[in-house]
Amino acid sequence: MRALTSSSKPFVATVRRIGARIEQFGVRLGERRLPRFGVVAGGLLAGTLAYGAVLGGHSTAVVDAVAVPLGFSIETIDVSGNSETSEIDILQTLWSTGAQTVVSLDPQFAQDSLEAMPWIERASVSKYYPDRVGIELIEYRPYAVWQRGETFTIIDREGTAIVPFTPGRFDVLPVVVGEGADTAAARILDEMEEFPELRASVTAYVRVGDRRWDLVLENGVTIRLPEDDPIRALAEVARMDHEQNLLERDILSVDLRVADRVVVKLTPEALERRDAALKERKAILKRQSKG
Secondary structure: OOOOOHHHHHHHHHHHHHHHHHHHHHHHHHOOOOOHHHHHHHHHHHHHHHHHHHHOOOOHHHHHHHHHHHOOEOOEEEEEOOOOOOHHHHHHHHHOOOOOEOOOOOHHHHHHHHHOOOOEEEEEEEEEOOOEEEEEEEEOOOOEEEEEOOEEEEEOOOOOEEEEOOOOHHHHOOEEEOOOHHHHHHHHHHHHOOOHHHHHOEEEEEEEOOOEEEEEEOOOOEEEOOOOOHHHHHHHHHHHHHHHOHHHOOEEEEEOOOOOOOEEEEOHHHHHHHHHHHHHHHHHHHHHHHO
16 A cells, blocks of 8 residues: 655544544434434535545545544454364454555455465455455465475375474374475375275375385385386285285385285395395205205
């Protein structure tokens, strides 16, 4: 809005005098009965004064000085669509625009101010004369927690950063890690819907080189998916786990990055046991060959 200039000061004084006269005139009106036409004409005159102040490009304070005595002060604010944003924060943002009356309120400026708030994706502001404002909001929907280094951020399905993550009710959101994980999360999470048991055991989806995913399970096992056709690889893991309890064994990782090949890496303990078993088997075979 245009700031007041020295040339605007006489107008301010005039506005104040008009406001005082309107109040005095209102008292006198209350002491006598006027024809309906007179009341309507008075209302039109008052509205014209306020509207003229707006068209004249005067500041919010000047417009409010005219509009407040005329009954255009904002008395009721209807808010809908907010769940993560408190009404107190919404009202504070509205008041921060400087408008105190419906006349001076700039809906577009108020909308832009509201949409600058963290959770608000879209806002619509409507004026209802003489004293009511309606605010309709659409908030971002939390979809996942995106980790970059030591920074954790709640994002929506498109990867838009909403607010920093703090432990609490959003702990149930899936965690995606690494550069590019924010915008690629929706696709892998949609694909995981076909494997609910496997998805339930994933603690983190790690984006590697912004090309493919590693899945980190609750038991520490890492599933290394290929860049192309990860669904095929997921289906293979699910099959092997169902038939052989693959993911419950003493393994560190299941590598499916090469098509038609599954590479399983054992834990050090499992590897030691395997080596011991192989040595024992060789010893048995050697004894049998001598006998």
